Amino acid sequence: MTDNATGIDTRPSRDNPVDADTITIHCDEEITPRLVIAIDIGTYGCLYALQWRSDYENANCLESIKFPTTWSSSGFFPRKTPCCILLKPDKSIAEFGYKAAFQFRKNESLPERKRPKDWKDWYFFRFVKMRLYNGEELTVDTPMEAANDKHLPAVEVLAKTIEYLKDEAINKLREDGYVYQEEVTKWVIPVPAIWNDSAKHVMQEAAEKAGINGKNLSIAFESECAALYCTKVPLEKMEFATGNNKRTNIAAPGQTLMIVHMRRDTVDITTVRINEDKTSQQVYKSSGCPWGCSKVNEKFEMFLVELIGAETVRTFVEKHVFDYQDLQMDFESRKREMKWSDDQIPIKLPDPLRQLWERAEGKDVDEILEEKACLGKIEFMTGRLFLEAKIIQRFVQSTIDGLLKYMNEEVFADMSNLSVNSIILVGGFAESSYVMQYVKDNLRSRNIPVMRPHLPDLAVLIGAVLFGQNEKIVTPMVLRHSYGIAMTMEFVPNKHKED
Known part of the structure; x- marks a missing residue:
């Protein structure tokens, strides 16, 4: 260059x-x-x-x-x-x-x-x-x-x-x-x-x-980095949830953006305003809630226990640690890829788990699933369990419902004097178009566009590079607490008045 x-x-x-x-x-x-x-x-x-x-x-x-x-x-x-x-x-x-x-x-x-x-x-x-x-x-x-x-x-x-x-x-x-x-x-x-x-x-x-x-x-x-990246993404590279009628230039001066960083254990929320000089200023304190995507993982594991049996799952987890971790990673990947139009979601069934399951039940997987119809439509093919999409969607919905409750009752209620122009989802969980659409549908009454950037999982990293190039582009954060300092000078005769 x-x-x-x-x-x-x-x-x-x-x-x-x-x-x-x-x-x-x-x-x-x-x-x-x-x-x-x-x-x-x-x-x-x-x-x-x-x-x-x-x-x-x-x-x-x-x-x-x-x-x-x-x-x-x-x-x-x-x-x-x-x-x-x-x-x-x-x-x-x-x-x-x-x-x-x-x-x-x-x-x-x-x-x-x-x-x-x-x-x-x-x-x-x-x-x-x-x-x-x-x-x-x-x-x-x-x-x-x-x-x-x-x-x-x-x-x-x-x-x-x-x-x-x-x-x-x-x-x-x-x-x-x-x-x-x-x-x-x-x-x-x-x-x-x-x-x-x-x-x-x-x-x-x-x-x-x-x-x-x-x-x-x-x-x-992380939240400031993600916000910085989002203000640099061209509008044509922002994906909007279906039903968004407003397509605003999020980087325009005066725009107020709510960045929702959907992490594993928590969701971090940061609200910034774009200044006239294109710098961003935090206008509401960063906050977080325990409604990260690990809640979905927990519900999936509870579902496995109900489907396969607590003792069988416990044995699998203890004796086949890496197969269990591969199962977790596969579910993580499927969860991020989930779309609104999905009918089925394939989940890997590790062979050691299948063997333990069949041994415990005394029958093959297809026969077992016929008896588990009350849990939803589940099929076994090519080493995978094909779950009816509604099963996983329920896990996601209950988690996002917790996030939306927090946003409505804790964030929006406390910042009623601020007008948010856009809600931007970032992080690995934001890769799911189902998640983005569910957030939009349940915030419809607020009439705020919900979107995600082209690379939501890389928003923090790319923003960190931009931050390093110009740290002054982000103005100081709003502190979560107020701090005060009191000082008393030692009295010096002939220098200080006695009163």
Whole structure:
């Protein structure tokens, strides 16, 4: 990419090196970085993205944000790799993502004589961020339990996760012929807006342990990043729920946007207004409710217990951990793909679970399902249970009903003096067009357009890159609490009056 004034390529490369000592850009000062790299550690998957400043300054700045395209994938979430990490006894990284899960499963299935001699001292962590949402205070000393009953401090596991993604991004730059220069690179890591200061400090500490200079690091709020991305998405790339008659330019000055970030355990809601200078300003405090998509997963697992039997499911979960996790991932994928027009939803039935089920009932699956007609229409074909769509839709509806109740009674009621122009759904659960339409239909009386961007699951990551390019584009947040400071100066004779 070229400098706008000179037409000369300003990116540091093997053929165009830049002496760091001559560069006046320092990211800890409020001066523009040449390169921004964002790392998003999601509940299930993680990813990095990067963008050069020269590309950001072009009209189509979203198109120039680059993601890795070579993750080894099983097809569940092809844009991301799972937050799984396998560590050797010395805490060095052995594998990451799908490869880590595969290697751990492979070694666990081998006879002891064929495993690495020190295998019992290895660590395997799956879905790292998910383990931070247990309601406990997160500190640098908080332990995290590995899948093989071992423990490490959570900050250390996070640091290794960030280290891997950081090194992947830097290696990608080098493969493309560019020289990574720390002095001119801004790193951004988004975190939930509802995290307390202690949890945010842990993420900061982990990033620095991973080798990121604290002066070059910004910890951003996921909701603000998502809002920033949404204001940059062209209107033609926003998908509207059926029945939306108003198609407004959401990035126009004066527009008030409610960003609903549909995460795993919670839903975070942030409301921003677009200012005349195109910056965004939060106009209502960020809030969250416990109506994330994990509620749907819980209802599905309760349904499995009712369909298959509590004892059979318990045995399956305890003795076939990875098959159970594959079942969870398959359901997660199907849930995100669900459409309003679906008649059936296929769910993988792992072979070990089928065998346990048939053994417990003394008959094959087809015969068992004939006796379970009261639970809805269910068929078994090609290793999958084909569930009547209404079964899963009920799980989703009860979860979204909880979210809508919270929005109506807690958010809209408290911000009655604000007029919201658009509701934008982001996050993995927002990938479901069924979810978007259900939200729209049940907020019809408010006459607010409901939409989602082209890549709702990447809204936070892309927004984090944009935030790194211009942190001033987001004005300070509305605090959840008020703070006051009282100070009393020591009396000094001949300086202060006695009264």
